[in-house]
Amino acid sequence: MSTTNPQFLEDFAAMSGFGATPGGGVDRQAGTPADHATRQWFGEWLARHGYPETVDEAGNQSGTLELVPGAPYVLVGSHLDSQPLAGRYDGAYGVLAAAHAGARVAAEARAGALDPVYNLAVVNWFNEEGSRFTPSMMGSSVFTEKLPLATALATTDPAGTTVAQALAAGHRPADADAPVLAHIARYAEIHIEQGRNLEESGTQVGIVDRTWAASKYRVTVDGAQSHTGATRMEDRRDALYGAALVIAAARDLAAGFEPGLLHTSVxxxxxxxxxPVTIARQVLMNLDLRSPDEDVLARAVDLMGKWIGDAEERSRTDIRLEQTHRWGLVAYQPEGVALGIASAERLGFTHTDVMTVAGHDSTNLKDVVPTVMLFVPSVDGISHNEAEFTRDEDALRGVELLTEVTRRLVCGGLETQ
Amino acid sequence: MSTTNPQFLEDFAAMSGFGATPGGGVDRQAGTPADHATRQWFGEWLARHGYPETVDEAGNQSGTLELVPGAPYVLVGSHLDSQPLAGRYDGAYGVLAAAHAGARVAAEARAGALDPVYNLAVVNWFNEEGSRFTPSMMGSSVFTEKLPLATALATTDPAGTTVAQALAAGHRPADADAPVLAHIARYAEIHIEQGRNLEESGTQVGIVDRTWAASKYRVTVDGAQSHTGATRMEDRRDALYGAALVIAAARDLAAGFEPGLLHTSVxxxxxxxxxPVTIARQVLMNLDLRSPDEDVLARAVDLMGKWIGDAEERSRTDIRLEQTHRWGLVAYQPEGVALGIASAERLGFTHTDVMTVAGHDSTNLKDVVPTVMLFVPSVDGISHNEAEFTRDEDALRGVELLTEVTRRLVCGGLETQ
Structure with missing residues (x-):
């Protein structure tokens, strides 16, 4: 097989021009003009490659390739939106890889070289990042019926703009015939690792077998306004000081476990x-605890509660935690992992099972259909940063792997292996 | 003398209706509709009491009372703008007290009961608070030529509105004949204490003899963006964690000195x-250190520098401090303090010398003309909070004291004592 594919690299470079930043990354938060421009470019790419384009009411953009009239779809994709000042690969690499893989598999099927049992669709999920509109993975959450459409559309950004308004400003309205969950049989996604495991072990591709467990919270620290200069230190109820103690406690908490057992952040x-001259009456912030071990996470959550009690006492504030997300150590379907491994071996790529710490749209999809999630190496594991980088040979190897996985899924590979 | 003055209390209640908040305070940041409405009400009050109203280019609002044609002015006042969700007394009490005091002294002079050597003006300084437009004490800084007018007018709020635009939206444009520094001979101001010294010592009025020394900084913490979930703890360069360590260090620093010797805040x-899913690349914040002892402040600044080095190391961030304000332990003119004391004794009020921790417009004025600064008690010292409160009898005693001080100043009291 080949790992040269100048067309993929050319398309990737063209796509990376939308929302390009001086630091070599992209900035295209969900529903911004830069996101819409990328979506429009991708819609035109789909049209040129024979995919009819549709957009559903949650803003998910699809291209469909009919191979077996009336059959369910194998869906392959990721997301084109980004964090502010982000890298070029996160999400966007997976969407373009899916589009290239789909086009190739469809051509093979139409040439009679394959015996498909499913149709094929590629997807760009709306607002995976959740930086402008919370929660993250919004489009795939609506698609998988975990989040009501109306809730998603009414979500506002910090400036008060709703998702509905941001979508209406885009390049096309929703279509009645966009793919829906009932028509989907399989899902596949490829992504850069956002970690260093593949790089450090010198492995070419990763097959994701589990997600880390995570507990996410909204933290509210209530203090009392007063004058920054005149108020005696012992009279203060400084919400920002309370918040600082929580941030430091979360960090100390992670340091109390073996490296790699607990990630915490605010x-x-x-x-x-x-x-500048009024002590904060209230601070709102997030708190995110993740672990590859459910027991560690449970112990960490318990300890954090005690330390927050200390922070309240020291800062004379009231601190409330409200859980916003929680997921356990969830496995991807073993038959999907096996199909991924078989595909890598067929292509002669070194591979390993990996866990994902980050959430992906596949985290939602795997709960409703058999799902294959693939990783390619990411230099130094840098993520959500303009310096994020994946080498061309790794990116192209990933396209080959996703093509093989798509080929097998379309031909009923999960049923027959 | 009398400490009943129903008209003052009635005017104060009417004024407190502008920008009134459900919590019993006011919210009228500089140049907002609530500030403009208060200014308009005050302009009408001035007109009803025979003061021609003028507004200068920096937005300072004055009413003048001519007693001695061609003579310089005794200026008395404070500010009507407030912090967000602030109390009713801060600033506004001093402006209304000045207006009442001025009207009474003018009436006495016009009735032949006084022998004035100066004219009289009351002032509402624009943007003392500095919460919407930084720096604080903006109007009096322009008036005393510490801040160029053009710099003040070009200052923007977080939404990008300039001071010039905010002023243009107000009730009247600038007048050519507004008071200027060259015409001012004396200044007096009264304010609630914003501390508990008068209350705890059971003293009726305070004569301010010094300001605490202060060093204020802009703090920039530079880290690197990365994924909150996937990035290994040891790889993180989390600017928000660096900021939290600085906030905690500032607090610990204050705890290392005797109570009342050092106030610190962010x-x-x-x-x-x-x-929610990207580690902060940068945090910008303020840092404010104040002390009644210059040596303590110098030691604190020195220690803070060392602790910031520790914070940089622990968080793997770069932390820069840039000084934005600095003032020493500055004395008010002793002859002004003596005049304040003599006025209190004449009225039979218990009094004490006090220091001010907070800055006031008088902090600017005392650098250019002899200045008398007076305090009345403030319950529990609560400040920059809707619960701020001064008892009517204390507020009225302050009006009496300011009237006596104004009377003496207008009659050349500083020259003759």
């Missing part, structure tokens, strides 16, 4: 009133 | 990119 914060 | 923070 990354989003709103301070009220956020004035 | 109260304003901007996180980039502020996303």
């Amino acid at each position: 990354s989003e914060m709103y301070v009220l009133p956020n004035s | 109260s304003e923070m901007y996180v980039l990119p502020n996303s």
Whole structure:
């Protein structure tokens, strides 16, 4: 097989021009003009390659290739939206790889070289990142009926714009005939690893077998406004000090476990009133705990509760935790993992089973249909950063692997192996 | 003398209706509709009491009372703008007290009961609070030529509105004949204490003799964006964690000195990119250190520098401090303090010398003309909070004291004592 594919690299470079940043990355948060421009470019790419394009009411953009009239679909894809000042690969690589893989498999089927039992669709899920509109994985959550469409459409960004308004500003309205969950039989997705396991072990591709467990919270710290200069230190009920203690505690908590057993973070914060001369009355922030071990996560959540009690006492504030997401150590279907491994071996790629720490749209899809999730190496594991990078040979190897996986899925590979 | 003055209390209640909040306070940040409405009401009050109203180009609103044609002015005032969700007294009490004091002294002078050597003006300084437009004490800084007018007018709020635009939206444009620094001979201001010294010592009024020393900084914490879930803890360069360590260090620093010797705070923070799944690449925040002892402040600044080095190392971030304000332990003119004391004794009020921790417009004015700064008690010292409260009898005692001080200043009291 070949790992040269100049057309893929050329398309990838063209796509990376939308929302391009001076630092070599992209900035195309969901529903912004840069996201819409990328979607329009992708719609035109689909049209040129014989995929009729549709958009569903949650903003998910699909291209379908009919191979077996009336049969369910194998869906392959990822997302084109990005974090602010993000890298070029996260999501977008997987969408373009799916489009190339689908086109190749369809051509083979139409040439009579394959015996398909399913139709084929590629998808760009709306708002996987969740930086502008929370929660993340919004489009695939609506598609898999975990999130009501109306809730998603009414979600606002910090400026008060709703998802419905952001979508209406885009390049096309929703179509009645967009793919729906009932028509989907299989899902596949490829993504850069966003970690260093493949790179450090010198492995060419990863087959994702599990997601880390995660508990995510909204943290509210309530203090009392007062004058930053005049108020005696012992009289203060400083919400920002309370928040700082929580941030430091989350970090210390992770340091108390073996490296790699617990990841903790706080990354989003709103301070009220956020004035240079008034002590904060309230801080709202997120708190994210993840582990590859459910027991570790449970112990960490328990410890965090105690440490938050200490933070309340020291800062004379009231701190509330409200769980916003929770997922356990969920396995991908073993038959999908086996199909991924067989595909890698067929192509002669070194491979390993890997866990994903990050959530992906496949996290939603695997709960409703058999799903194959693939990784390619990511240099230094840099992610959500303009410096994110995957070498061309790794990116192209991934396209080959996804093509083989798609080929097998379309031909009923999960049924027959 | 009398400490009943129903008209003052009635005016104060009417004024407190502008920008009134459900929590019993006011919210009228500089140049907002609520601030403009208060200014318009005050302009009408001035007109009804025979003060021609003028507004200067920096938005300072004055009413003048001519007693001695061609003579310089005794200026008395404070500010009507507030912090967000603030109390009713901060600033506004001093403006209304000045207006009442001025009207009474003018009436006495016009009735032949006084022998004035100066004219009289009351002032509402624009944007003392600095919460919407930084820096604070903006109007009095322009008036005293510490801040160029053009710089003030070009200052933007977080939404990008300039001071010039905010002023243009107000009730009247600038007048050519507004008071200017060259015409001012004396300044007096009264304010609630924003501390508990008067209350705890059971003293009726305070004569301010010094300001605490202060060093204020802009803090920039530079880290690197990465994925909150996937990035290994040891690879993180989390700017928000670095910021949290600085906030905790500032607090610990204050705890290392005797109570009341050092006040520290961080109260304003901007996180980039502020996303739930991306580690912060940069945090911008303020840092404020204040002390009644210059040596303590110098030691604190020195220690803080060392602790910031530790925070950088622990968080793998780069932390820069840039000084934005610095003032020493500055004395008010002793002859002004003496005049304040003599006025309190004349009225039979218990009094004490006090320091001010907070900055006031008088902090600017005392650098250019002899200035008298007075305090009245503030219950529990609560400040920049809707619960801020001064008892009517204390507020009225303050009006009496400011009237006596104004009377003496207008009659050349500083020259003759």
